[in-house]
Amino acid sequence: MKRREFLTIPAGALGGTLLYTLAREPIRLQAQDGNIKVPLRFFTAGEARAIAAACERIFPSDASGPGAKEAGVVIYIDRQLAGPYGADKYRYTKGPFVESVPEHGYQGKENPRDVYRQGIAKLGINFDELPAEQQIQKLQSLEKTHFFQLLRTHTIEGMFSDPMHGGNVGLIGWQLVGFPGPRMSYRADIDQHFGTAFRPKPAGLEQIMKRPGKPWEDEKV
Amino acid sequence: MTTLKPIDVAIIGGGWTGLAMAKELVTRTSVNVLAIERGMPRTTADYAMDMDELDYAIRLRMMQNLAEETITHRHSLRDSAVPVRQYGSFHPGTGVGGSGEHWTGLCFRFLPDVFTLRTHMTEKHGAAHLPADLAVRDWGVTYEELEPQYWYTEQMMGVSGKAGNLRGKLIDGGNIFESPRSNEYPTPPLKYSYTSHLFEEASRKLGYHPYPTPAANLSENFTNPDGISRPGCAYCGHCSRFGCMIGAKAQPTNTLLPLLRKHKSFQLRTGSWVRRIVHENGRATGVQFTDANGEEFFQPAETVILASFTLNNVRLLYLSKIGTPYNPAEQKGSLGRNLTHQIQNAWRIFFDKPLNAFMGAGALGTRFSDFDGGNGLSGEDGPLRFGMVNCGSGGELPIASFGALPPGAAKANWGAEWKAASLKWSDRVSAVGIVAEHLPYRQNYMDLDPTYTDKFGDPLLRFTLDWTEHENKQRDFAYDLAAKIAPVMGAKIDTARPQRSRYNTTQYQSTHIQGGAPMGASPENSVVNPYLQHWDVPNLWVVGASSFPQSGSGNPTLTSLAVTYRAANAMIEKYLKHPGKLV
Numbered sequence: 181m182k183r184r185e186f187l188t189i190p191a192g193a194l195g196g197t198l199l200y201t202l203a204r205e206p207i208r209l210q211a212q213d214g215n216i217k218v219p220l221r222f223f224t225a226g227e228a229r230a231i232a233a234a235c236e237r238i239f240p241s242d243a244s245g246p247g248a249k250e251a252g253v254v255i256y257i258d259r260q261l262a263g264p265y266g267a268d269k270y271r272y273t274k275g276p277f278v279e280s281v282p283e284h285g286y287q288g289k290e291n292p293r294d295v296y297r298q299g300i301a302k303l304g305i306n307f308d309e310l311p312a313e314q315q316i317q318k319l320q321s322l323e324k325t326h327f328f329q330l331l332r333t334h335t336i337e338g339m340f341s342d343p344m345h346g347g348n349v350g351l352i353g354w355q356l357v358g359f360p361g362p363r364m365s366y367r368a369d370i371d372q373h374f375g376t377a378f379r380p381k382p383a384g385l386e387q388i389m390k391r392p393g394k395p396w397e398d399e400k401v
Numbered sequence: 402m403t404t405l406k407p408i409d410v411a412i413i414g415g416g417w418t419g420l421a422m423a424k425e426l427v428t429r430t431s432v433n434v435l436a437i438e439r440g441m442p443r444t445t446a447d448y449a450m451d452m453d454e455l456d457y458a459i460r461l462r463m464m465q466n467l468a469e470e471t472i473t474h475r476h477s478l479r480d481s482a483v484p485v486r487q488y489g490s491f492h493p494g495t496g497v498g499g500s501g502e503h504w505t506g507l508c509f510r511f512l513p514d515v516f517t518l519r520t521h522m523t524e525k526h527g528a529a530h531l532p533a534d535l536a537v538r539d540w541g542v543t544y545e546e547l548e549p550q551y552w553y554t555e556q557m558m559g560v561s562g563k564a565g566n567l568r569g570k571l572i573d574g575g576n577i578f579e580s581p582r583s584n585e586y587p588t589p590p591l592k593y594s595y596t597s598h599l600f601e602e603a604s605r606k607l608g609y610h611p612y613p614t615p616a617a618n619l620s621e622n623f624t625n626p627d628g629i630s631r632p633g634c635a636y637c638g639h640c641s642r643f644g645c646m647i648g649a650k651a652q653p654t655n656t657l658l659p660l661l662r663k664h665k666s667f668q669l670r671t672g673s674w675v676r677r678i679v680h681e682n683g684r685a686t687g688v689q690f691t692d693a694n695g696e697e698f699f700q701p702a703e704t705v706i707l708a709s710f711t712l713n714n715v716r717l718l719y720l721s722k723i724g725t726p727y728n729p730a731e732q733k734g735s736l737g738r739n740l741t742h743q744i745q746n747a748w749r750i751f752f753d754k755p756l757n758a759f760m761g762a763g764a765l766g767t768r769f770s771d772f773d774g775g776n777g778l779s780g781e782d783g784p785l786r787f788g789m790v791n792c793g794s795g796g797e798l799p800i801a802s803f804g805a806l807p808p809g810a811a812k813a814n815w816g817a818e819w820k821a822a823s824l825k826w827s828d829r830v831s832a833v834g835i836v837a838e839h840l841p842y843r844q845n846y847m848d849l850d851p852t853y854t855d856k857f858g859d860p861l862l863r864f865t866l867d868w869t870e871h872e873n874k875q876r877d878f879a880y881d882l883a884a885k886i887a888p889v890m891g892a893k894i895d896t897a898r899p900q901r902s903r904y905n906t907t908q909y910q911s912t913h914i915q916g917g918a919p920m921g922a923s924p925e926n927s928v929v930n931p932y933l934q935h936w937d938v939p940n941l942w943v944v945g946a947s948s949f950p951q952s953g954s955g956n957p958t959l960t961s962l963a964v965t966y967r968a969a970n971a972m973i974e975k976y977l978k979h980p981g982k983l984v
Contacts, residue, residue: 237816244821265460272471272486274853280483284474285907287483316816323813332815340799341455357827359759359799362452365635366760371592377755377828385453396456 186217187228187254218255221262222293226305228254231296231331233308237315238335245356248335256338256347257296257331259395266293286326299327343384344393354382362388402689402697411688411702412436413675413717414709416499417958418945418965420657422706425969427664430977434667435700437690439674440465440496445655448644454798458642461488463503465495470855472712474906476867478729478844484853484861490905491742491912492642493710497671498653500710500912501958505641505763505795506617506650508560509955510551510580510963512774513544515838518951526780532871536739536841538950541922541931542967544580550963550970552583558651559623559631560959562586562615576612578770591620591634591765595756596831596890600792601767603889609769614791616764617651617958627660638796640763650763673698676857678705678721678941685941691857704972704980707943708965712847714947715917716862719849723938724918724928727846729865735928737847739916740866741952744788744875746899747834748883750892751807755828758797766793772882773954774838784874788837788954790882792890797828805830808895831892833883836911837875839952847917867904876902913957918947920964922984930984933968939982944968 220228232254241247248254260266268291277289290298300307302322307315322328338347340354342362348354354361360380369378385393410426412419415438423434456462467489473482494500514521518537531537554560564585565575590613593601597613604611618640621633634649648655661667672693679686679699687701707714718724718736727738768791771777775786804814804823811819850863876899887894921927924936933948935941946961953960975983 239815239820240817242817242820244817244824247820268468270460270466270468270487272467272484274484276852278481278483281476281903283476283903283905283907284483284485285487287486319815320813335815336803337455337459337800340803341459342453344453345455354799356824357799357803358755362637362639364637366637367633367635369757370594370636370760370762370765373757374595374598375754378757378760385450388452389450393450393453395453396460396462 185220185223185225185228187220187223187225187232188215188217190215220258222258222266223254223261227300228258230300230303230305230307231257233315234303234319234331235335235338237312237319238332239339246352248339250349251339251347251352252349253335253338253347256341256345257334259346260334261293261296267291288326292330295327295330299325299331302327342393344386345395351382351384361385364388402699404699404701407687407701407703408435409433409702410435410704410706411700412706412708413678413688414438414499414707414713415440415497415653415669415671416494416708416710417501417653417962419499419706419708420653420661421962421965422708422944422969423667424657424661425966425973427661427667429973432666432977435702436667436669437673437675437688437700438497438669438671440671442669442671443497443502443644443654444658445644445646445648448646451643451646452637452639454800458798459800461492461642463494463496463642463644464488464492468856470861472862472864473850473853474864474866474904476865476903478865482850482863482865485906488909490908490910491914492909493712493912497658497669498644501653502644503642504912504958505956507764507956508555508558508562508615508617508959509953511544511953511955511960513580514774515951515953516540516542516544516547521775522785525775526785530780531785532842532869534842534844534869536843538739538919538921538926540920540950541927542920542964547963547967548580548583550966551959553966554959554962556587556626557656558617559587559619559625560615560617561588561590561620563590563613565612574612576770577610578773578776586615588620588623591616591618591762592636593767594761594765594794596758596792596794597765597767599890600833600886603886604767604769604790606889607885609771611767611769614764614766614768614793616762618762618764619649619651625656629656629659631655634762636760636762636765638759638761638798641795675717676720676859678707678717678723680721680723680938680941683938685938704940704942707941708945711914711917711945711947712862714943714945715847716849718918718928718943719862720859723935723941726848729844729846732843735919735924735926737917738926739841739919739950740845740847740864741839741841741915741949742866743911743913743915743952743954743956744837744839744872745834745911746876746879747832748880748894749805749830749832750883750887750890750894751826752829752831752892756831758794758802758828758831761794761796763795764793765795766791768792772878783878784871786838786840787875787878788835790879790886791834791836792831793834802830803827807893808897833886833894835879835882836954836956837879838954840871841916841951842869868902873901911956913946913952915946915949915952915957918943919950920948921950932971932983933964934971934976934983940980942968942972
């Protein structure tokens with residue numbers, strides 16, 4: 181049996197108080213918790229550290245607000261790659277594979293899991309240990325690759341998708357952009373607040389529906 | 402293969418048109434009807450947990466799974482096609498309700514001259530001034546003939562809007578350029594969002610005639626003539642690509658299915674993939690399908706109605722070897738011709754105020770039709786046909802809307818500078834969009850791909866499709882209008898003019914693929930007659946937007962249902978009494 185891999189994160193680094201385990205059980209984090217160990221479904225611990233560092237360069241935690249680190253984006257990506265999306269269950273994957281014009285999009289044979297494994301090899305497994313400047317240069321050199329484009333897309337998804345998918349921990353992404361989450365009704369508000377910010381307190385699907393959500397990625401694993 | 406007990410009518414597809422045919426048949430006649438849907442069952446209750454942008458709007462869980470079947474595309478006859486491996490310029494749905502579940506709810510009638518476009522354009526411009534490769538034609542049915550079916554469809558859905566042309570009387574505040582209506586809309590317009598107001602004021606100032614977009618998202622509680630009650634829209638902003646959890650957006654599962662469920666003469670079989678229409682001596686004998694367990698069945702039927710999405714309607718006719726494939730070189734044959742994809746373009750506009758754009762409803766918005774069809778166009782150097790200009794409030798969701806920046810706001814599309822700029826501009830971005838008629842051309846068509854196959858090993862459908870000079874002219878014209886409106890709305894527009902472009906399978910445009918099995922007055926160049934009965938196989942009816950010889954400017958659902966209801970009337974009033982060719 182494969183040894184289970186964990187990503188160890190200082191509890192204070194995650195933005196919110198809620199994190200979801202593999203079984204979708206919310207863990208409440210306390211400041212005194214010290215380090216927490218998040219079980220990984222796809223990445224090895226080293227891969228997860230490298231990807232987490234790359235996500236942090238794409239969507240950094242800085243003066244403009246928290247970023248990929250606080251939102252737990254790498255956990256989101258790990259869950260996505262472990263599920264049917266990572267194995268290309270929704271993409272047409274029959275050959276022959278022929279390179280074509282840009283208007284036809286990605287025509288490759290490699291699924292997202294393959295693309296990440298090859299991408300991590302290009303980043304280097306010790307990517308997280310490089311100085312910031314070198315990390316940025318490395319990513320700039322990969323900007324045109326399919327791997328980088330996936331990583332950038334997934335970073336945004338992990339920042340702003342419902343926390344049941346593993347990222348947007350504590351709704352930190354939604355708080356950043358003022359998105360209130362999936363609210364049932366704006367009947368009383370749609371024609372009000374013109375030109376002024378209307379920012380209801382964000383809530384995730386689980387809080388709205390008062391029951392645990394089940395991401396599609398989990399359904400056919 | 403197991404042969405099942407014969408049925409009177411077998412319907413392929415459980416979406417809008419399939420269930421509409423079924424409902425007319427089981428409520429007005431004594432025939433037994435079986436609808437065969439390849440996707441899974443669905444009800445309104447299934448959408449309770451669906452306000453999840455990732456699963457629904459990004460991973461597109463309501464759409465056909467491309468791993469099982471896709472299309473291939475090439476730009477011209479000289480190219481070889483490659484598969485559309487991921488979505489995509491359009492999003493065909495699957496499951497009960499089909500694309501009618503995840504649609505946005507925009508409800509337009511086509512203009513009268515769209516139905517007689519060959520005659521109209523020849524008279525207006527002269528045959529010599531039309532592009533040589535233009536394949537526009539008359540439908541064989543007129544707007545006046547379809548008006549009662551348009552009204553019937555609007556009542557079924559409870560479409561909200563404001564009439565601008567009531568039996569020829571023009572009404573300010575409605576669309577005065579619309580096709581004449583016999584009745585006011587069943588429900589009043591939706592409430593206006595902030596940008597709806599801004600667009601309305603700006604376009605009025607510029608001398609245009611704005612009106613609220615007609616919507617299948619109910620503006621108030623409504624009971625339709627069938628006795629089906631649905632609540633008014635909650636403006637939650639989860640319409641397009643989602644199913645409506647309260648049933649305010651008209652969908653087959655909340656309008657037609659509840660009624661059909663009450664009839665013993667109706668059965669719905671899901672997870673069953675129809676692979677051939679079986680026929681001999683010019684008569685369909687039934688359909689062959691494979692169920693979710695991989696077991697094969699033959700379902701004998703007296704009458705077969707092909708009512709799936711445009712793509713599958715055309716593909717099944719090809720796979721079943723029914724009709725004459727179109728040959729673009731010789732201009733012969735009819736199956737696969739007149740492929741069109743409604744023109745949709747939008748340009749981002751940037752405000753210095755928050756818009757609260759997460760609130761919205763699929764079709765909520767304002768628009769004007771001053772240049773719809775051939776209105777106000779001489780065709781001298783600009784486009785011959787155009788469409789509508791709009792600003793919508795469908796509900797902005799955070800993944801898709803993050804990172805929309807005015808030009809020059811950040812050097813890269815990642816990193817600290819990009820992040821700060823994206824946060825600064827978040828909820829300050831809207832769009833001015835256009836929808837316009839996509840004219841048919843001789844070289845744009847569908848056939849079977851010689852190389853790529855679906856999960857069963859059957860050939861995929863192949864598109865040969867590219868933009869022509871006319872579509873580029875439409876885009877230029879649209880950009881100029883958008884650039885004129887944006888500053889009057891108090892916004893800045895992206896200053897980059899649209900580039901000459903080729904058809905792009907990776908950028909979403911609209912799910913409005915039309916044609917391929919066009920209707921017409923003569924079997925020479927059409928697949929079905931104006932009642933949507935197949936010319937060669939009179940007990941086979943091919944309904945929906947595959948029958949459109951060309952696209953209108955507006956979204957096609959309402960027209961797709963109007964022609965389908967007309968087919969249902971012909972089938973019930975004439976064909977079932979005296980089966981045979983109606984034309």
